[in-house]
Amino acid sequence: MLRSEDNSTATVQARLVELAQARDSAAFTTLYLLHTTGICGYLLGLVGNEEDAHDLAQQAFLQAWQKLSGLHDVARFTPWLYAIARNLAHDHSRRKKGASWSSWEHLEESQADVSEPGPEDQVAQAELVRLALTTLPPKLRDCLLLQVEGKLSRREIAEVTGLGEKSVSVYLSGARKAFLQAYQRLEHEQDVPGRRNADQ
Amino acid sequence: MNDFMPCPQWEENLAALYAVDLSSLEQKALNAHIASCQACAAVLADYQNVDALIRSALVFKRPLQLREDLLRPASLSIHNALVFKRPLQLWEDMMVSETHKMKDTPDTLWQPEHHTDLPDKAPTMLPASSSLMLDTVSMHEALSVGDIIQDPAGGRYVIETLLGEGGSGAVYLVRDQSDSQQRFALKEVINPDKHDRARFTFEGQVLWRLEHRALPRVYRVFENDKLKRFYMLMDYIEGPNLEALQKEQPEQRFPFALSLALLAPIIDALNYLHRQDPPIVHRDVKPANIIVPMKGEGAVLVDFGIAKEFVEDKTTNVIRHGSPGYAAPEQYGGGTNPQTDLYGLAATMYTMLTGVIPPDAITRATRSKSLDPLRPVNLLVPAIPLEVAEVIKRAMSISIDDRFQTIEQFWQELHGTPTRERIEVAPTMPSLGPRSLPEQSWKKITMPPLQRERPEREARRRGILLPVLLALFISVVGAVSFLGVALKYGGPPPASSTAAPSKTPSIPTSTVTVSPFPQLATSYAGTILDLLSGQKTPLFLTNIKQSQGTIQGSFQGLGLVGPFKGTVSATGSVHFTVSVYGGTETLAFEGTIKIGGDIVGTMDALDPNGNQTGESGVWNVGPHP
Numbered sequence: 085m086l087r088s089e090d091n092s093t094a095t096v097q098a099r100l101v102e103l104a105q106a107r108d109s110a111a112f113t114t115l116y117l118l119h120t121t122g123i124c125g126y127l128l129g130l131v132g133n134e135e136d137a138h139d140l141a142q143q144a145f146l147q148a149w150q151k152l153s154g155l156h157d158v159a160r161f162t163p164w165l166y167a168i169a170r171n172l173a174h175d176h177s178r179r180k181k182g183a184s185w186s187s188w189e190h191l192e193e194s195q196a197d198v199s200e201p202g203p204e205d206q207v208a209q210a211e212l213v214r215l216a217l218t219t220l221p222p223k224l225r226d227c228l229l230l231q232v233e234g235k236l237s238r239r240e241i242a243e244v245t246g247l248g249e250k251s252v253s254v255y256l257s258g259a260r261k262a263f264l265q266a267y268q269r270l271e272h273e274q275d276v277p278g279r280r281n282a283d284q
Numbered sequence: 285m286n287d288f289m290p291c292p293q294w295e296e297n298l299a300a301l302y303a304v305d306l307s308s309l310e311q312k313a314l315n316a317h318i319a320s321c322q323a324c325a326a327v328l329a330d331y332q333n334v335d336a337l338i339r340s341a342l343v344f345k346r347p348l349q350l351r352e353d354l355l356r357p358a359s360l361s362i363h364n365a366l367v368f369k370r371p372l373q374l375w376e377d378m379m380v381s382e383t384h385k386m387k388d389t390p391d392t393l394w395q396p397e398h399h400t401d402l403p404d405k406a407p408t409m410l411p412a413s414s415s416l417m418l419d420t421v422s423m424h425e426a427l428s429v430g431d432i433i434q435d436p437a438g439g440r441y442v443i444e445t446l447l448g449e450g451g452s453g454a455v456y457l458v459r460d461q462s463d464s465q466q467r468f469a470l471k472e473v474i475n476p477d478k479h480d481r482a483r484f485t486f487e488g489q490v491l492w493r494l495e496h497r498a499l500p501r502v503y504r505v506f507e508n509d510k511l512k513r514f515y516m517l518m519d520y521i522e523g524p525n526l527e528a529l530q531k532e533q534p535e536q537r538f539p540f541a542l543s544l545a546l547l548a549p550i551i552d553a554l555n556y557l558h559r560q561d562p563p564i565v566h567r568d569v570k571p572a573n574i575i576v577p578m579k580g581e582g583a584v585l586v587d588f589g590i591a592k593e594f595v596e597d598k599t600t601n602v603i604r605h606g607s608p609g610y611a612a613p614e615q616y617g618g619g620t621n622p623q624t625d626l627y628g629l630a631a632t633m634y635t636m637l638t639g640v641i642p643p644d645a646i647t648r649a650t651r652s653k654s655l656d657p658l659r660p661v662n663l664l665v666p667a668i669p670l671e672v673a674e675v676i677k678r679a680m681s682i683s684i685d686d687r688f689q690t691i692e693q694f695w696q697e698l699h700g701t702p703t704r705e706r707i708e709v710a711p712t713m714p715s716l717g718p719r720s721l722p723e724q725s726w727k728k729i730t731m732p733p734l735q736r737e738r739p740e741r742e743a744r745r746r747g748i749l750l751p752v753l754l755a756l757f758i759s760v761v762g763a764v765s766f767l768g769v770a771l772k773y774g775g776p777p778p779a780s781s782t783a784a785p786s787k788t789p790s791i792p793t794s795t796v797t798v799s800p801f802p803q804l805a806t807s808y809a810g811t812i813l814d815l816l817s818g819q820k821t822p823l824f825l826t827n828i829k830q831s832q833g834t835i836q837g838s839f840q841g842l843g844l845v846g847p848f849k850g851t852v853s854a855t856g857s858v859h860f861t862v863s864v865y866g867g868t869e870t871l872a873f874e875g876t877i878k879i880g881g882d883i884v885g886t887m888d889a890l891d892p893n894g895n896q897t898g899e900s901g902v903w904n905v906g907p908h909p
Binding site: 137138 | 334
């Protein structure tokens with residue numbers, strides 16, 4: 085989430101990582117604050133339900149704190165942290181039956197809300213988005229979430245996923261197209277007033 | 285959403301629209317292309333829609349709380365409790381040795397040999413009841429009204445009120461038991477560890493050396509062994525802080541001149557701190573820490589930080605020094621220097637002038653420059669000259685190197701900016717109420733440059749007219765020109781305090797210079813892409829009138845019509861705002877003039893507090909015949 089080209093910001097993060105490596109928990113808490121939105125969103129996108137994502141995010145930060153001394157290049161903290169989260173999500177889905185990354189049961193349960201009007205629209209929309217994400221091939225979804233939620237650069241995404249940088253670029257545009265198609269199809273099927281402001 | 289296909293050669297870069305790994309050149313090229321290519325602009329809008337959708341959907345209903353108990357117990361809290369913090373890492377070593385030195389004398393960790401303002405008293409025995417009372421205070425409890433704290437020199441202080449409380453201690457208002465007229469602020473740190481003790485003591489020493497009319501004096505630092513608490517006895521400054529005063533102002537903001545006048549003693553104090561060897565960095569300059577005593581003195585820079593910082597949820601507020609909005613980016617990672625205070629000071633000025641607290645530095649630092657959520661002050665208050673806005677913006681640069689070198693330089697720039705015209709005060713001009721003073725007066729004020737230090741105590745005793753006039757200003761009693769106030773503060777003390785007759789600036793003699801500002805066309809036409817709806821609609825800017833860096837005209841777009849006001853900078857940045865929906869929302873436009881005269885930029889909708897509502901857009905217009 086910190087831009088590598090933005091020297092001052094990257095320096096701030098590098099310094100925080102160094103402090104945290106010296107067991108400065110305040111510095112780590114700041115790192116946590118910097119990345120919590122991204123990590124939580126990434127995990128939620130991967131596993132599809134908040135409860136699991138919550139536990140995984142908690143575990144990811146705890147692991148990061150415990151293993152931080154093993155990180156040699158402080159400038160690589162962001163991809164390193166996302167790799168931890170990614171591995172946790174992988175293990176989690178492997179433990180779950182069906183080996184799918186997403187919890188379909190949860191999504192199906194919550195579809196009861198989908199047709200209700202009013203403030204639930206946003207909830208329904210959120211479910212629709214999550215549902216649309218589950219239709220993406222895992223690699224595409226992974227790249228997309230790392231960029232959108234983690235704001236990682238293509239190089240960093242390549243580092244986290246083990247894919248080539250070129251492939252990441254291709255996956256990224258493919259993922260958005262695929263998502264859009266899936267979302268529009270679902271929106272049409274559900275007939276949900278998805279985007280509240282679209283018709284204003 | 286659209287079915288446009290992007291131009292193949294741009295597709296890859298469009299997908300990387302966050303430009304995390306696009307060079308600024310690539311980014312520029314992409315922007316230029318998007319401005320002229322409808323298909324790519326539509327695809328970009330789709331992409332941005334996708335991302336916005338995903339982001340809005342992937343949010344926890346129950347926010348994640350970092351289980352801090354799993355980390356080693358933090359020394360988080362104690363950092364915030366200290367008055368001023370040391371700027372140099374180097375001192376760390378010195379502190380360790382201090383700790384060793386002090387080992388043998390735990391009761392009197394540090395105490396001045398002699399202090400003129402607070403003569404040492406012969407130690408007296410505490411009545412048994414008082415001791416007992418204190419013994420019953422539990423480890424983490426705040427002291428109660430009536431409790432007595434005794435310092436090692438025998439001074440006894442009765443707790444009158446709790447001024448503020450936090451995770452690591454509290455600040456009390458205390459009365460000297462032997463002289464009920466003498467009141468002090470007593471700052472407390474509960475259960476400090478070795479490191480904290482040394483730090484607290486060391487800071488006490490540093491502060492004790494200081495003497496400045498705009499800084500509270502520190503008299504003693506001592507430890508209460510039984511309670512395992514540390515205390516710092518200091519001046520109690522009675523009066524409202526700037527945050528409170530601001531709420532009383534029309535539109536909850538201060539006029540420029542009054543802001544300068546109020547901050548003048550603070551500038552002086554910061555310069556004084558920074559001139560120390562090694563320099564002392566305050567690290568928490570903000571309106572709430574600037575108190576305007578109502579008893580005839582200029583503003584004083586204090587720090588009751590712990591009171592505020594610990595009320596809020598710890599997980600959302602872990603800047604170790606400083607406060608969100610005012611803390612500089614480097615405060616999130618250590619390594620502060622005097623320019624850290626410059627950031628806080630400029631942020632304070634920003635809030636005073638606009639009534640809006642700037643976005644916190646870490647949010648700013650994690651966005652690319654073009655997405656900096658810090659809105660220039662002139663965008664929020666169009667009457668503020670662009671030059672002032674730019675000085676403040678520069679002082680609030682994310683990178684320390686981009687800021688001014690010193691507070692003094694910033695202050696000089698601020699005074700120099702609003703056109704190089706002089707203000708003349710005509711004593712016989714008719715009086716003018718502060719509310720009726722036109723905002724145009726911005727341009728006519730030239731404050732005397734930074735005031736040199738005068739003998740501090742002398743100045744303090746003599747008193748400065750500012751607070752008296754300020755009091756009048758605040759209660760809007762009679763007609764007091766705040767310009768008069770502003771000028772009087774910096775100048776020599778007035779002959780008599782009945783100088784309330786108001787003064788207004790005379791019409792300044794303007795100097796004719798070649799305009800450094802790019803000249804806008806009278807009309808522009810183009811499109812705006814609503815990123816929320818993905819709809820692209822026509823945009824017109826017409827009847828544009830430009831005077832130097834100020835622009836105004838008529839806006840038509842997004843189904844709305846209304847006047848706009850704004851600025852254009854010498855570097856070709858264009859900012860303007862349109863008030864819509866009866867003033868409940870403001871559309872803020874920022875753009876850049878491109879070669880050929882087109883203007884390309886972004887739009888954000890803001891609520892009345894200046895926060896983004898989430899509606900945003902990308903627009904481009906070209907001169908329209």
